Amino acid sequence: MTLIAEILAIGDELIHGALLDTNSKYIAGELERIGVVVHRFVVTSDDPAQLRAAIVDACSRADVVVATGGLGPTLDDRTRDLCAEVLGGPQWFDPASWQQIMDWMTKRGRSVPDSNRRQAMFPPGATPIANPVGTAPGFAVTIGRARLFALPGVPREMQVLLEQSVLPAVAAMPGLTPTAQHWLRILGPSEAALGDRIEPFMVPGRNPAVGITATGGLLTIRIVGTAESRAAAEAACAATAAELRPLVQQWLFAEGTLDLPELVVQRLQQRGHTLALAESCTGGLIAARLTDVPGVSAVLRGGVVAYSNDSKQALLAVPAELLQLHGAVSEPVAAAMAAGARARFAADVAIATTGIAGPDGGSPEKPVGTVCFAIATPAEQRAWTVRIANLGRTFVRDRAVFEIWRALLAT
Amino acid sequence: MTLIAEILAIGDELIHGALLDTNSKYIAGELERIGVVVHRFVVTSDDPAQLRAAIVDACSRADVVVATGGLGPTLDDRTRDLCAEVLGGPQWFDPASWQQIMDWMTKRGRSVPDSNRRQAMFPPGATPIANPVGTAPGFAVTIGRARLFALPGVPREMQVLLEQSVLPAVAAMPGLTPTAQHWLRILGPSEAALGDRIEPFMVPGRNPAVGITATGGLLTIRIVGTAESRAAAEAACAATAAELRPLVQQWLFAEGTLDLPELVVQRLQQRGHTLALAESCTGGLIAARLTDVPGVSAVLRGGVVAYSNDSKQALLAVPAELLQLHGAVSEPVAAAMAAGARARFAADVAIATTGIAGPDGGSPEKPVGTVCFAIATPAEQRAWTVRIANLGRTFVRDRAVFEIWRALLAT
Numbered sequence: 001m002t003l004i005a006e007i008l009a010i011g012d013e014l015i016h017g018a019l020l021d022t023n024s025k026y027i028a029g030e031l032e033r034i035g036v037v038v039h040r041f042v043v044t045s046d047d048p049a050q051l052r053a054a055i056v057d058a059c060s061r062a063d064v065v066v067a068t069g070g071l072g073p074t075l076d077d078r079t080r081d082l083c084a085e086v087l088g089g090p091q092w093f094d095p096a097s098w099q100q101i102m103d104w105m106t107k108r109g110r111s112v113p114d115s116n117r118r119q120a121m122f123p124p125g126a127t128p129i130a131n132p133v134g135t136a137p138g139f140a141v142t143i144g145r146a147r148l149f150a151l152p153g154v155p156r157e158m159q160v161l162l163e164q165s166v167l168p169a170v171a172a173m174p175g176l177t178p179t180a181q182h183w184l185r186i187l188g189p190s191e192a193a194l195g196d197r198i199e200p201f202m203v204p205g206r207n208p209a210v211g212i213t214a215t216g217g218l219l220t221i222r223i224v225g226t227a228e229s230r231a232a233a234e235a236a237c238a239a240t241a242a243e244l245r246p247l248v249q250q251w252l253f254a255e256g257t258l259d260l261p262e263l264v265v266q267r268l269q270q271r272g273h274t275l276a277l278a279e280s281c282t283g284g285l286i287a288a289r290l291t292d293v294p295g296v297s298a299v300l301r302g303g304v305v306a307y308s309n310d311s312k313q314a315l316l317a318v319p320a321e322l323l324q325l326h327g328a329v330s331e332p333v334a335a336a337m338a339a340g341a342r343a344r345f346a347a348d349v350a351i352a353t354t355g356i357a358g359p360d361g362g363s364p365e366k367p368v369g370t371v372c373f374a375i376a377t378p379a380e381q382r383a384w385t386v387r388i389a390n391l392g393r394t395f396v397r398d399r400a401v402f403e404i405w406r407a408l409l410a411t
Numbered sequence: 412m413t414l415i416a417e418i419l420a421i422g423d424e425l426i427h428g429a430l431l432d433t434n435s436k437y438i439a440g441e442l443e444r445i446g447v448v449v450h451r452f453v454v455t456s457d458d459p460a461q462l463r464a465a466i467v468d469a470c471s472r473a474d475v476v477v478a479t480g481g482l483g484p485t486l487d488d489r490t491r492d493l494c495a496e497v498l499g500g501p502q503w504f505d506p507a508s509w510q511q512i513m514d515w516m517t518k519r520g521r522s523v524p525d526s527n528r529r530q531a532m533f534p535p536g537a538t539p540i541a542n543p544v545g546t547a548p549g550f551a552v553t554i555g556r557a558r559l560f561a562l563p564g565v566p567r568e569m570q571v572l573l574e575q576s577v578l579p580a581v582a583a584m585p586g587l588t589p590t591a592q593h594w595l596r597i598l599g600p601s602e603a604a605l606g607d608r609i610e611p612f613m614v615p616g617r618n619p620a621v622g623i624t625a626t627g628g629l630l631t632i633r634i635v636g637t638a639e640s641r642a643a644a645e646a647a648c649a650a651t652a653a654e655l656r657p658l659v660q661q662w663l664f665a666e667g668t669l670d671l672p673e674l675v676v677q678r679l680q681q682r683g684h685t686l687a688l689a690e691s692c693t694g695g696l697i698a699a700r701l702t703d704v705p706g707v708s709a710v711l712r713g714g715v716v717a718y719s720n721d722s723k724q725a726l727l728a729v730p731a732e733l734l735q736l737h738g739a740v741s742e743p744v745a746a747a748m749a750a751g752a753r754a755r756f757a758a759d760v761a762i763a764t765t766g767i768a769g770p771d772g773g774s775p776e777k778p779v780g781t782v783c784f785a786i787a788t789p790a791e792q793r794a795w796t797v798r799i800a801n802l803g804r805t806f807v808r809d810r811a812v813f814e815i816w817r818a819l820l821a822t
Contacts (some may be wrong), residue, residue, distance in 0.1 A: 003588065011624075012622045012624070012633070012728070013624030013625075013626070013631070013633070014436070014452075015439055015449050015450070015451075015624070016439065016440075016451065016592075016633060016635065019436075019624055019626045020433060020436050021432075021436075022431060024454065025425070025430075025431050025432075025613070028426055028427065028428075032427060034675075037425050038456075038459065039455070039456065039458075039461050039463065040426075040453060040454065040456075041426065041432075041452075041453070041454035041811055042452070042453055042454075043435065043451065043452035043453075043454075044450070044452075045450065045451075047450075048615070050451065057420070061433075072601065072602055072606075072625075073602070073606060073611060074603065074606035074610075074623060075602040075606070075610065075613050075614070075615075076613055076615075076622050076623070086580055108800065112602065113603045113604060113612075114609050115606060115607055120813040124664055125433075127770070133802060134594075134604075134802065135590050144614060145717050146820040152675050154625070154802065154806075154808075155803070156802040156803035156806055157802070159803075174497055175585070181427075190521060191483055191484065191485065192485065192524045192527055192546070193482070193484035193522075193524060195483075195484060195486070195524075195526060196524045197481075199486065199526075202485060202486050202487055203486070204459070204486075204487075211424070211487050213422075213423070213424030213430055214424075214425070214483075214565070215430045220421070220424070222424070222427065224427065234580060243528050243745070256552075257795075259672070262797075275714065277695075281503065281696075282695070283698055283699060283701070283703075283707075283711075284688075284690075284695035284697070284698025284699040284701075284702060284714060284716070285692075285695070285699045285700025285702070286695070287698070287699070288694060288695040288698070288699040290693060290694070290695075291696070291716070291718070291808075292694075292695025292805070292808075294769075294771070294804055295771075296694075296718075297718055297719070299451050300694075300716075300718050301718060301719050301721070302715065302716045302717050302718045302719060302722035302726065303695060303715070303716040303718075304693070304713065304714070304715055304726070305688065305698040305702070305711075305713045305714040305715070305716070305821065306713050307702070307707075307708055307711050307712060307713045307714075308708070308712050308713060310712070310756075310757065311713035311755075312739075313758050314755055314756070314757075315713065315715065315755060315756075316727060321563055322598065323497050329664075342812055344722075344725055344726060345719075345721075345722050345726075346721065347726070349578070353565070356520070359705055359706075360705070360706075365662045383754060390477025390565035390566070391544060391545065391565065391567040392566070392570075393466070393569070393703070393705060394703070395565075395566075395567055397702075397703075406759075
C-alpha cells in the first residue's frame with residue numbers, strides 16, 4: 001500500500017482550448033519522486049456544478065489531491081468558494097494573507113484592487129499556504145478521505161508552493177512506499193519492434209514495471225520499481241536496466257530521467273565544449289529547447305536559423321555552387337552549414353539540419369521527411385540523412401531534434 | 412440542451428511525467444467549434460482497474476467521449492481490451508483492418524511483427540475507423556449513454572481520424588446547439604485590473620459568456636455564445652465584443668481565435684513583407700514558433716540566436732563600443748541587432764530581443780526580467796524596454812515573445 005494521488009487542473013481556459021495544462025505532468029513527476037502513486041489527472045472548467053463534482057470525486061478516490069487554478073482575484077475563480085460549499089461552511093478572512101498580497105503588489109508599484117481581497121478568503125478548516133512569488137496564496141484542507149492542496153495555476157507560483165509546502169507535507173503523511181525510476185532512451189526501431197524485443201519484461205504486475213513511451217519518434221523504456229527503501233527500489237531498477245541493455249544496445253543512446261536538452265548541456269560542459277547551431281528545417285527548435293535550460297549560456301555561443309538559400313550563403317558561408325549542385329537539402333550543404341556555424345561563432349562543436357518538414361516541398365527523390373544532418377567537432381566532420389516518416393510537420397521537426405540530441409550525446 | 416463531451420487521454424507515459432497530453436486541448440477545441448460542450452478531461456494510466464473505471468465514469472456522464480491512446484501493438488496498450496470487458500463480450504478480428512496495417516507497414520519497407528495483429532481486434536459492436544496515416548485503427552462504440560470514439564495517441568494520427576471520421580459522426584448526432592467564439596488579446600494590465608474593468612460582463616449564466624485567460628503575461632478575453640443558429644451565435648459574440656472594445660482599447664492588440672504566430676505570418680504576407688529575427692534572451696523561441704506555421708518560408712528569411720557578445724558582433728555587426736558603453740541588455744544594442752539582422756538577411760522587417768531571463772544575471776539597475784526590444788521596418792526604427800515580472804525563466808521568455816507578436820501586428 002502507498003498513498004494514491006489525483007491531480008485536478010481547474011479553469012475554463014484549459015477546457016476551452018486557450019491554454020495547455022502543463023502543471024499536472026509536473027506535479028505528477030514530483031509526487032512520484034517521493035513515492036506517491038498518481039492514478040488520474042482531471043481537467044475541469046470553472047462551472048460551479050462541474051468543479052464541485054470534480055472536487056468531490058477526486059477527494060473520494062485519492063489520499064492526496066493537488067489542485068491548480070481558480071485562485072485568482074476574479075469572479076470566475078471559484079476553487080475557494082466550491083471547497084467551502086463542499087465543506088458546508090462559510091469562508092474566513094485571513095489578515096496575514098491579505099497583508100502579504102498587499103505587500104507583494106505595492107512592492108512592484110502596482111495599486112491593489114479591492115477584488116484581490118477575495119484571495120485572502122479560505123474555506124473552513126483550511127491552512128493558508130503563503131505565496132512568495134505572486135498574489136494568490138494556496139491552502140490545504142481535508143475533504144472526504146483526502147488531503148487537498150489548492151495551488152495557483154501560474155506554473156512558476158505552483159512550482160514554488162509545491163516544493164516549499166506541499167511535498168514536505170505529503171512526505172510526512174503515513175503510508176508512503178519508496179519508489180525509483182530508470183529510463184532508457186531509444187532511437188531507431190518502431191514501437192512494435194521494440195515491444196517484441198522486450199516483451200517478457202512488459203507483464204502486468206512485474207516489479208519493477210517496464211513500459212514503453214513514444215513521442216516524436218523517440219522511444220523511452222520506463223522502469224519503475226517500489227521496495228521497502230528508496231535504495232532497494234533503485235537497485236531493483238538498476239538490475240532490470242542491466243537485463244534490458246543487451247537487448248536494445250544497438251538503439252540505446254541515453255539513460256536516466258534527465259531531460260535530453262539538460263543532458264546535452266551537461267555533457268558539453270563536462271567536455272569543456274562550446275556549441276553553435278545552424279538550423280534550417282528545425283527552424284530554431286533546437287535553440288529554443290537548449291535555451292530553456294538555465295545556465296546554457298556557458299555552453300551555447302549561438303545559432304543561425306537559415307531558412308532561405310540566401311541566408312545560408314550570407315550568414316553561414318555555404319558556397320552557392322553547393323546549393324546549385326546538390327540542392328539545399330543535401331549532405332554537402334549540411335556539412336557546409338555546420339562548418340560555417342563553427343567558424344562564425346568560434347565554437348568547438350556545431351550541428352546543422354536541413355530538410356523538408358512539409359506539408360509541401362517534397363519530391364520523388366526527396367520526399368517530405370527527408371532531413372540531412374551534420375556535426376563538426378574538433379575531431380570529426382560528419383553528415384548523414386534520415387528519411388523520417390511523414391507524420392506531419394511537428395513530428396518531422398521533433399524527430400530531427402532527437403537526432404541532434406543523439407548526435408551531440410555521442411560526440 | 413446540447414451534447415456534453417468528456418475527453419479521455421490514456422497512457423502511463425502521460426501520468427508518469429514522460430509526455431505531455433496535448434491531444435485533449437486540441438480535441439476540445441475542435442468539438443467546441445461544432446457546438447459540443449466539453450465538461451472534463453481525464454488522463455489515466457494504463458492500469459486495467461484505473462482505465463476501466465475511467466471509461467465507465469466518462470461514459471456515464473457524457474454523450475460523447477473521445478479517448479486517445481492505448482491502441483498500440485504492445486501488451487500495455489489496453490483500450491480495446493477494457494472496452495470489450497466493460498461491454499462484457501469477446502473481441503473480434505477485422506481482416507480489412509489487418510490488411511490496412513500490413514499494407515501501411517510494407518509500403519514503408521518495414522517487416523510486420525505479429526504483435527501488430529492486436530491492432531485489428533475490436534470490442535463487440537464496434538465500428539473500426541481506418542487510419543490512413545499510421546498502423547493503429549480507431550473505433551467507435553456505444554457504452555452506457557455515450558458514443559465513445561477511441562483514437563490513437565500519436566497527435567498527427569489522432570488529428571486525421573478526428574477530422575475525417577469523428578467530427579462528421581458527432582455533427583450528425585441529434586441535440587447539438589450552435590456555438591460561436593470571439594477572443595480579444597490583451598497585453599498590459601494585471602488579470603485583476605482587467606477583471607475589474609469588465610466585471611459586469613463576467614456574471615455566471617450570461618450568454619455569450621465572458622471569461623479571462625492568462626498565459627505568460629498574455630490575457631485573452633474569451634466570448635462564447637450559443638444560439639438557435641451558428642450565425643446568431645456569431646452575431647451575439649460580435650455584439651458583446653463591440654461592448655467590450657471601448658473598455659479595453661488601450662491594451663487590445665489582436666482579435667479572433669487564430670494562433671498569434673499564424674496571425675503574424677498572415678499579416679506579414681498581406682503586406683508583402685519578409686522578416687528576420689535577432690534573438691538573444693528568447694533564444695530561438697520566436698523562430699521556433701513561427702516555423703511551426705506551414706508556409707512560413709514565404710515570409711521568414713531567417714534569424715540569428717546571438718547568445719554571446721561575440722556573436723552579436725560577428726553575425727549582426729553590433730559595434731563593440733555599443734556593447735561596452737551600454738551593455739548587451741540595452742536599447743541601443745537591441746536597435747543595432749535589429750538593423751544588423753535586417754541588413755544581413757535583406758529582409759523588410761527585423762525584430763530583436765535582448766534581456767535577462769534568469770534565474771541569474773540580474774543587477775539592481777537591470778533586474779531579472781528586464782528585456783529590451785527593437786523593430787526595424789521600411790518606415791521606422793524603434794527600441795523599447797519592458798520590465799517583466801520575475802516569475803521564472805519560462806514566464807519571462809514567453810512574455811517577451813508576446814511583446815514581439817504585438818509589435819509585429821502593430822507595424
